[in-house]
Every structure is written in C-alpha cells, then in structure tokens.
Amino acid sequence: MKNLPNILTSARLVIALFMFVALAAAAGGLPWVGDSLTTAQQYSLQRWAFWAFVIAAITDFFDGWLARKLDAVSIWGAILDPIGDKILVCGGLLGLMALGPNPLVILPAGLILFREFAVSALREVSAGKGIKLPVTLLAKWKTTLQLVAIAGEIVIVSWSAFNLPDDKVLFGYTAMGVHGLLWVAAVVTLITGAQYWEAARKALV
Numbered sequence: 001m002k003n004l005p006n007i008l009t010s011a012r013l014v015i016a017l018f019m020f021v022a023l024a025a026a027a028g029g030l031p032w033v034g035d036s037l038t039t040a041q042q043y044s045l046q047r048w049a050f051w052a053f054v055i056a057a058i059t060d061f062f063d064g065w066l067a068r069k070l071d072a073v074s075i076w077g078a079i080l081d082p083i084g085d086k087i088l089v090c091g092g093l094l095g096l097m098a099l100g101p102n103p104l105v106i107l108p109a110g111l112i113l114f115r116e117f118a119v120s121a122l123r124e125v126s127a128g129k130g131i132k133l134p135v136t137l138l139a140k141w142k143t144t145l146q147l148v149a150i151a152g153e154i155v156i157v158s159w160s161a162f163n164l165p166d167d168k169v170l171f172g173y174t175a176m177g178v179h180g181l182l183w184v185a186a187v188v189t190l191i192t193g194a195q196y197w198e199a200a201r202k203a204l205v
Contacts, residue, residue, distance in 0.1 A: 008063040009080045015056040016088040022049035023095025023154075043161035049095065050154045050162075056088050057147040082135075085143055086116050092150040099157045104179045108186035112146065115193040122200050131203045139192045145185035152178035 024030055026045035028037065037045075063081065093109040096102075123133055155162065156175050164171075 005063040006080065008059045009084050012056045012059045012063070012084040013080070013087055015052050015059070016084065016091050019049045019052040019056065019088075020091035020095050022046070022052065023092075024098050027095075027098040027100075029098050043158070046099075046154070046158035046161040050151065050158060053088070053092055053147075053151055053154060056084075057151065060085060060088070060143070060147070082120075086120065089143075089146050089150065090116060092154070096150070096153050096157060102157075102179075105153060105182065108182045111186045112189050115189045119193050119196050122196060126200050126203065129204065131200065133196050133199055136192065136195060138188065138195070142185065142188045142192050145181065145188055149178065149182040149185045153182060 021030070022045045025037070026042045026049065060081075090113055093113060096105060097109060126133055155164075156171075156178050159171060
C-alpha cells in the first residue's frame with residue numbers, strides 16, 4: 001500500500017504522455033498519421049485526450065494525499081511529483097497549441113511554460129548548493145488553476161467533439177471565462193516564480 005502514491009505519480013507521467021500524443025495526433029502532428037484521420041477519429045482523440053488529462057489531474061491530488069495518509073512520503077515521490085505536474089501542464093499547453101494557435105491562449109501559455117522551465121532550472125542550481133525551495137501554498141493553488149484552465153481550454157478547442165450545443169453566444173461566454181481563467185493562472189504562475197526567484201537569491205547571497 002505504501003507504494004500506491006508513487007504508482008499514481010508514475011501513472012500520471014504515462015497518462016500525460018498519452019494525452020499529449022492524442023492531441024498531437026488529432027492535430028495531424030504525427031508523421032505516420034498526417035491528414036489521414038477522419039473528423040470522427042480526430043474528435044475521438046480529442047475526447048480521449050481530455051479524459052486522460054482529467055484522470056491525470058485527479059491523481060495529482062490523490063498521490064500527495066495518500067502519501068500523507070499512509071505515511072509514505074518518499075524522496076522518489078518528492079522528485080517524481082513536480083516532474084509529473086510539469087509534464088502534464090506543459091504537455092497540455094503544447095497539445096492545445098498544436099490543435100490550433102489562439103492569440104488569447106498563446107501568450108499566457110508561453111508565460112506559464114517559461115516560468116515552469118525557469119523554476120525547474122532554479123531548483124536544480126539551488127539543490128546543487130544545498131538550498132531547498134519548498135512548495136508554497138500559492139504554488140499549490142497555481143497548479144490547481146493551471147489544470148482547471150487547461151482542461152477548460154481542451155473543451156473549448158474540442159467543442160464539436162463533445163457534441164456541445166452549436167450556440168455562438170454560449171460558446172463565446174464559455175470561451176471568455178476559460179481564457180480569463182488561463183490568464184489568472186498565468187499571473188499567479190509568474191507571481192510564484194518571482195517568489196521562488198527571490199527566495200533563491202536571498203539564500204545564495
């Protein structure tokens with residue numbers, strides 16, 4: 001039972017990879033697929049990608065909760081968990097952009113990706129000097145905002161795949177809300193990145 005949290009975390013890595021490949025395939029981004037997919041097949045891949053993303057996001061909550069509940073917190077889990085989060089978030093954003101770049105999505109997505117890679121590099125340098133940068137409460141909320149916003153963006157870009165009402169007003173308001181949430185996630189992401197940068201700077205001085 002104590003291995004269950006790490007199993008969930010590892011599963012998140014695999015599911016995140018599947019999600020990205022499904023979105024890339026739906027966009028015709030796989031060399032052996034190209035434009036050979038039918039519309040029905042593309043829609044099916046988009047639905048599979050969405051549910052894979054949702055399942056992977058749920059494991060992000062349960063692996064940490066189970067680790068604390070079962071007193072199974074481990075170094076391996078502590079390493080894998082943030083990696084799984086970043087692969088899921090980055091894979092989701094890259095998959096979205098593959099399906100069709102949206103001016104309202106590209107900038108916040110790029111800012112989130114920039115921050116994630118920058119903080120990962122900062123953590124690596126800090127760890128080499130024996131400095132730990134613990135995850136803050138705001139950073140946990142940041143991850144939740146990112147996951148909810150990306151799930152919403154997948155629904156928006158796959159609207160027809162889910163047989164949702166062909167209502168331009170409903171779609172417009174839903175898209176506006178989802179894009180707004182992604183922008184909020186991007187702002188919070190940058191704030192947490194600045195916090196980590198300042199903490200590392202003070203520790204390295």
